[in-house]
Amino acid sequence: MNVKISERMAGLNPSTIREMHKYTSKPGVISFAAGGPSPEMYPVREMAAIAAELFESSGPALFQYGTSEGFPPLREALRARLLEKYGAGRDYDDLIVVHGGQQVIDLTCKCLCNEGDTVICESPSFIGALNTFRSYRLKLAGIPMDSGGMDMDALETALKTEKNVRFIYTIPDFQNPMGVTLTLERRRRLYELACRYDVMILEDNPYFELRYTGPHVPLIKSLDTEGRVIFAGSVSKVIAPGLRVGYLLAQEELVKKMVVAKQIADVHTNLPIQMFVDSYIRKYDLDAHIGEAIDLYRRKRDCMISRIRALFPPEISCTEPNGGLFIWFDMPEGLSGSDFTEYALKKNVACVPGATFDLAEDRRNRGVRMNFTVPSFEQIERGIEILAGCIGDFLKK
Amino acid sequence: MNVKISERMAGLNPSTIREMHKYTSKPGVISFAAGGPSPEMYPVREMAAIAAELFESSGPALFQYGTSEGFPPLREALRARLLEKYGAGRDYDDLIVVHGGQQVIDLTCKCLCNEGDTVICESPSFIGALNTFRSYRLKLAGIPMDSGGMDMDALETALKTEKNVRFIYTIPDFQNPMGVTLTLERRRRLYELACRYDVMILEDNPYFELRYTGPHVPLIKSLDTEGRVIFAGSVSKVIAPGLRVGYLLAQEELVKKMVVAKQIADVHTNLPIQMFVDSYIRKYDLDAHIGEAIDLYRRKRDCMISRIRALFPPEISCTEPNGGLFIWFDMPEGLSGSDFTEYALKKNVACVPGATFDLAEDRRNRGVRMNFTVPSFEQIERGIEILAGCIGDFLKK
Numbered sequence: 001m002n003v004k005i006s007e008r009m010a011g012l013n014p015s016t017i018r019e020m021h022k023y024t025s026k027p028g029v030i031s032f033a034a035g036g037p038s039p040e041m042y043p044v045r046e047m048a049a050i051a052a053e054l055f056e057s058s059g060p061a062l063f064q065y066g067t068s069e070g071f072p073p074l075r076e077a078l079r080a081r082l083l084e085k086y087g088a089g090r091d092y093d094d095l096i097v098v099h100g101g102q103q104v105i106d107l108t109c110k111c112l113c114n115e116g117d118t119v120i121c122e123s124p125s126f127i128g129a130l131n132t133f134r135s136y137r138l139k140l141a142g143i144p145m146d147s148g149g150m151d152m153d154a155l156e157t158a159l160k161t162e163k164n165v166r167f168i169y170t171i172p173d174f175q176n177p178m179g180v181t182l183t184l185e186r187r188r189r190l191y192e193l194a195c196r197y198d199v200m201i202l203e204d205n206p207y208f209e210l211r212y213t214g215p216h217v218p219l220i221k222s223l224d225t226e227g228r229v230i231f232a233g234s235v236s237k238v239i240a241p242g243l244r245v246g247y248l249l250a251q252e253e254l255v256k257k258m259v260v261a262k263q264i265a266d267v268h269t270n271l272p273i274q275m276f277v278d279s280y281i282r283k284y285d286l287d288a289h290i291g292e293a294i295d296l297y298r299r300k301r302d303c304m305i306s307r308i309r310a311l312f313p314p315e316i317s318c319t320e321p322n323g324g325l326f327i328w329f330d331m332p333e334g335l336s337g338s339d340f341t342e343y344a345l346k347k348n349v350a351c352v353p354g355a356t357f358d359l360a361e362d363r364r365n366r367g368v369r370m371n372f373t374v375p376s377f378e379q380i381e382r383g384i385e386i387l388a389g390c391i392g393d394f395l396k397k
Numbered sequence: 398m399n400v401k402i403s404e405r406m407a408g409l410n411p412s413t414i415r416e417m418h419k420y421t422s423k424p425g426v427i428s429f430a431a432g433g434p435s436p437e438m439y440p441v442r443e444m445a446a447i448a449a450e451l452f453e454s455s456g457p458a459l460f461q462y463g464t465s466e467g468f469p470p471l472r473e474a475l476r477a478r479l480l481e482k483y484g485a486g487r488d489y490d491d492l493i494v495v496h497g498g499q500q501v502i503d504l505t506c507k508c509l510c511n512e513g514d515t516v517i518c519e520s521p522s523f524i525g526a527l528n529t530f531r532s533y534r535l536k537l538a539g540i541p542m543d544s545g546g547m548d549m550d551a552l553e554t555a556l557k558t559e560k561n562v563r564f565i566y567t568i569p570d571f572q573n574p575m576g577v578t579l580t581l582e583r584r585r586r587l588y589e590l591a592c593r594y595d596v597m598i599l600e601d602n603p604y605f606e607l608r609y610t611g612p613h614v615p616l617i618k619s620l621d622t623e624g625r626v627i628f629a630g631s632v633s634k635v636i637a638p639g640l641r642v643g644y645l646l647a648q649e650e651l652v653k654k655m656v657v658a659k660q661i662a663d664v665h666t667n668l669p670i671q672m673f674v675d676s677y678i679r680k681y682d683l684d685a686h687i688g689e690a691i692d693l694y695r696r697k698r699d700c701m702i703s704r705i706r707a708l709f710p711p712e713i714s715c716t717e718p719n720g721g722l723f724i725w726f727d728m729p730e731g732l733s734g735s736d737f738t739e740y741a742l743k744k745n746v747a748c749v750p751g752a753t754f755d756l757a758e759d760r761r762n763r764g765v766r767m768n769f770t771v772p773s774f775e776q777i778e779r780g781i782e783i784l785a786g787c788i789g790d791f792l793k794k
Contacts, residue, residue, distance in 0.1 A: 001623045003597065003651045009508045012657050014465075021464065039457040047460075048452035055445035060436040063444075063637035068415055099496055099663040106662050110532065111406045115512065132661040135507065200400065226398045240460035242668035254400045260409050264529040265503050266496040267415075270667045271639035 008115075008135050015127050016356040024350045030383040033350040034374040035176070035325060036241040038300075041293045043239065043280065050279045058275065066271040068263045070097025070247070074278035078233070078247050081281070088221040088231060094255040097269050098262060101206050101246040104232035105129050107265070108167070108202050108248075109136040111257045118162045120199075121169040122150050124357030124367060126176045129169060129204065141165070142359040147319070149175065149182030152189045159197040167200035167230075172220055173208035174324025177357045177369040181322060184217050191223050206234040206246075209290050211323035212298035227251030235277055237325070238290050243273050297373050301327070304372040304380050311388035313395065318370075325373050330354075330366040335394060338363040344390045349383045405512075405532050412524050413753040421747045427780040430747040431771040432573070432722060433638040435697075438690045440636065440677065447676045455672065463668040465660045467494025467644070471675035475630070475644050478678070485618040485628060491652040494666050495659060498603050498643040501629035502526050504662070505564070505599050505645075506533040508654045515559045517596075518566040519547050521754030521764060523573045526566060526601065538562070539756040544716070546572065546579030549586045556594040564597035564627075569617055570605035571721020574754045574766040578719060581614050588620050596625075603631040603643075606687050608720035609695035624648030632674055634722070635687050640670050691720075694770050698724070701769040701777050708785035710792065715767075722770050727751070727763040732791060735760040741787045746780045 017035065024031035054062060069075065079095040082088040089095070098104055105128070113119070115137040121129070123142025133140055141158045143150045150170060159165060168190065172182040182190070194201050203220045221231040227250070234246040248258065262268070280286070304327060308318050318329035331340055337354040344351055354367020372380060414430065421428035451459060466472065476492040479485045486492070495501055502525070510516070512534040518526070520539025530537055538555045540547045547567060556562060565587065569579040579587070591598050600617045618628040624647070631643040645655065659665070677683070701724060705715050715726035728737050734751040741748055751764020769777060 001595075001625055001648075003509070003624075003648065005651075005654050006507065006509055007511050009654050009658060012654075012661075014653075014657050015660055021462075034462075036462055039461060042457045042460040044452060044456045044460065048449070051448045051452065052445065055441060055448065059441045060439045063439040063441065063639045064436065065418070065431075065433055065638045067418060068411075099667070102661070103663045110403065112400070112403055114404050128661065128664065131657070135658070135661050198398075227400070228398055241462045242460045244663060244665070244667045251398075251400065254402075256411075257402050257406050257409075260411050260528070261406060261532070263412055263415055264409075264499070264525060264532050265662065266500045266641060267525065268641070270496070270641045270670055273667055273670060 008137050012131055012134055015131060017127060017352055020350060020352065023345060029348050029350055030375060030379045030386070031350045032370040032372070032375060032383060033352050034371045036374060037237050037293060038296060038373050041296065043284070043289060046280060046284050047276055050276050050283070054275055054279060062272040062275055064271065066268045066274070068259050068268045070269055071271060071274035071278055074274050077278055077281045079249065082249060086219050086222055088219045089249050092227055092251050093249055094252045095247055095249045096255055096259060096262065097245065097247050097274055099246065099266065099269050100236060100244040101204060101232045101234035102128050103265070104230070104246055104248045105132045105202070105204065107258045107261045108230055109133065109138065110261045111254065112166045112200060113138055117164045117166045119167060119169055120155065120158050120162065120165055122171065122175060123359050124177055124354060125169070125359070126171060126204070127356050130359065140359050145175070145178055145180060147180050149180055149186055150190070152186050155190065156193055159193055159199065165197065165199050167202050168194060169202045169204065170220070171204045173205055173217065174210070174321050174326070177326055177352070177354070177367070178328040179319040179321030179324055179326045181217060187218065187220050187223060191220060194228055195226060201229045202232065203229055204232045206237045207324040209238055210294060210297060212294055212301060214322045221249060230254070238286070238293070239277065239280065243277065245269065245273060245277050300372045300377065300380060303377055304370070304384060307381055307384035311384055312391060316391065325371050327370045327372060329368055331368065331394070335366060336364050337366050337368045340390065340394060341368060343394070344387055347386050347390055349386045405534050409528055409531055412528060414524060414749055417747060417749065420742065426745050426747055427772060427776045427783070428747045429767040429772060429780055430749050431768045433771060434634055434690060435693060435770050438693065440681070440686060443677060443681050444673055447673050447680070451672055451676060459669040459672055461668065463665045463671070465656050465665045467666055468668060468671035468675055471671050474675055474678045476646065479646060483616050483619055485616045486646050489624055489648050490646055491649045492644055492646045493652060493656060493659065494642065494644050494671055496643065496663065496666050497633060497641045498601060498629045498631035499525050500662070501627070501643055501645040502529045502599070502601065504655045504658045505627055506530065506535065507658045508651065509563045509597060510535055514561045514563045516564060516566055517552065517555050517559065517562055519568065519572060520756050521574055521751060522566065522756070523568060523601070524753050527756065537756050542572070542575055542577060544577050546577055546583055547587070549583050552587065553590055556590055556596065562594070562596050564599050565591060566599045566601065567617070568601045570602055570614065571607070571718050571723070574723055574749070574751070574764070575725040576716040576718030576721055576723045578614060584615065584617050584620060588617060591625055592623060598626045599629065600626055601629045603634045604721035606635055607691060607694060609691055609698060611719045618646060627651070635683070635690070636674065636677065640674065642666065642670060642674050697769045697774065697777060700774055701767070701781060704778055704781035708781055709788060713788060722768050724767045724769060726765055728765065728791070732763060733761050734763050734765045737787065737791060738765060740791070741784055744783050744787055746783045
């Protein structure tokens with residue numbers, strides 16, 4: 001039989017990035033298409049020790065049904081860390097643990113949006129978020145970006161003209177896909193605008209602790225005096241992505257509904273892994289671990305940028321992010337990032353085309369996203385050399 | 398600020414059962430309110446050995462992003478088991494791993510239903526499913542139950558009269574909350590009716606392997622010649638619930654959309670736990686493990702039923718399930734199960750009121766659900782004695 005798919009899902013396709021995994025695992029392919037930390041940074045030995053100890057000390061308690069809010073000590077540890085290190089979270093806020101940052105986006109849409117409502121977001125933006133918004137049949141209003149993040153005048157215009165805006169979605173630090181960071185001045189203005197036009201803010205911030213240069217910029221959540229900001233965090237980029245542990249910090253009243261939404265999505269987050277992560281945060285020095293990752297990723301970023309400067313033609317410039325995982329460049333006017341990445345894949349280098357992050361999914365999008373944290377130094381050098389050759393071929397056409 | 402909740406979530410309350418966990422963990426409370434296996438059956442030692450081995454042998458591979466479909470060897474193992482032992486699954490079917498059986502319900506609604514569509518289900522039915530249906534703003538059409546499961550004439554009437562029915566939701570084996578099993582004859586008729594009226598079937602079957610008496614009744618999925626049945630399975634009841642590992646088996650075309658829905662819900666299921674479960678199924682004898690659980694649970698069931706027969710007044714009869722986790726009884730005409738369970742909780746015995754599973758959430762529902770797998774034999778004996786006293790108090794009123 002042919003099954004009739006719901007209207008919300010009928011037009012949705014698998015994420016290009018998730019599909020790309022099938023190619024990038026082929027031997028000989030250099031992948032700049034990833035979106036996670038370097039596997040050499042996964043705390044495997046520490047987690048093995050924790051697992052052995054917890055199986056011994058907690059036994060059956062690891063395997064029970066847990067509360068939908070998450071493992072209480074982990075909630076406390078994450079909340080304390082956000083407050084003490086970053087000044088985020090007030091008395092009226094609450095923190096719950098979910099299956100990764102992606103689930104925060106899903107629960108937010110479920111609790112805040114009716115079909116046909118509008119979400120304002122950066123353009124380009126994270127494909128995982130865009131597809132979730134599409135699945136809730138939301139209208140996407142995209143705000144152009146420059147090296148300081150979202151354009152605030154364009155944001156104000158959108159807030160004035162768009163109907164039923166429920167929230168502004170932003171990845172303020174080292175944005176996915178562009179790598180740029182929203183300036184403090186703009187964060188303040190964004191918050192004021194959200195207050196003035198009475199909309200919520202979903203601050204999706206999985207990368208902010210991976211800063212390689214420049215001073216920390218305060219979290220938007222730390223500016224939140226009205227309970228207007230939902231902060232989405234994750235251990236995927238600072239511990240490991242396969243664990244699927246994320247969290248959200250938001251005003252209590254909303255969190256109560258998020259808990260109901262979590263119950264009907266998947267009951268609760270996997271308990272043993274929550275207990276492993278809790279133990280890791282309490283027994284080991286997460287800051288030191290992040291410090292090591294920063295040292296490594298900074299050198300990888302510098303390596304990629306220096307090779308780009310040396311080998312790419314001057315008409316192509318890339319973003320030079322202060323942190324995170326991604327560098328972005330645009331092909332020259334008239335050339336498609338999709339055509340380019342398809343060509344590069346034939347030469348065994350995988351990058352993600354800008355069309356993936358384009359609100360209109362337009363193949364003509366000139367952008368290309370490159371990850372520098374996962375490939376080795378040798379792969380970065382060789383890969384950029386190959387890409388420079390590909391660009392040369394393209395410019396000659 | 399006051400946040401405006403979406404229409405789909407505004408009226409939804411936390412599950413009574415999930416909220417009850419807060420009371421049942423108090424010392425001195427005997428809980429018949431659980432819905433999982435007995436903690437003494439969790440394979441803690443085996444999982445500890447597996448974890449130690451996998452941390453050693455697979456290291457970083459445990460921590461990476463996985464595919465949205467699930468860990469391939471686990472998918473194969475689960476699929477082979479369903480086919481070889483239970484004759485379920487055909488060439489055109491595919492199996493994916495998700496975060497528990499609850500997530501199958503969510504993904505099914507997301508992919509099949511538009512707002513305002515109708516779902517036909519047993520009345521009473523599993524609260525987690527009912528709340529998911531409500532969150533998709535679906536109309537619920539309830540079919541009365543007897544000791545052989547759903548009434549098929551009432552089902553046919555509903556299929557004739559209800560508009561935009563997308564699927565029939567059934568828990569055919571040892572139904573939650575009533576404990577009854579859909580007969581083979583009715584399964585055949587249910588499938589024929591689904592074909593005739595061109596609707597899908599969501600077979601939610603987490604308990605079928607926990608059969609204590611009587612012969613196995615074929616899965617509805619094993620009767621499926623048209624790709625009309627979505628089978629929702631889980632390791633929660635046969636291994637452990639805190640792992641949040643479930644799976645679905647359905648026709649490939651639908652599964653492709655389910656994978657997109659999974660990507661935008663939470664990217665993929667926690668990888669290390671999938672690898673642990675895969676290893677457990679391959680290295681240990683799951684059938685023998687289930688066999689041990691069956692021996693224990695059969696004795697617990699028999700203990701509860703014999704104490705009920707001895708102590709409850711004759712006007713109250715309970716279901717006598719051939720498997721699963723639950724026994725159900727109705728209070729006499731005119732008495733509310735909700736009033737009764739509230740009273741019993743004051744006497745330190747927790748049961749779940751029928752109103753929880755009532756499609757109209759009607760407090761006057763006379764039903765009471767009791768779990769017999771989690772409490773000890775001593776707790777079963779003492780708890781039934783206390784409940785018998787409570788019933789006596791109620792009948793005297």
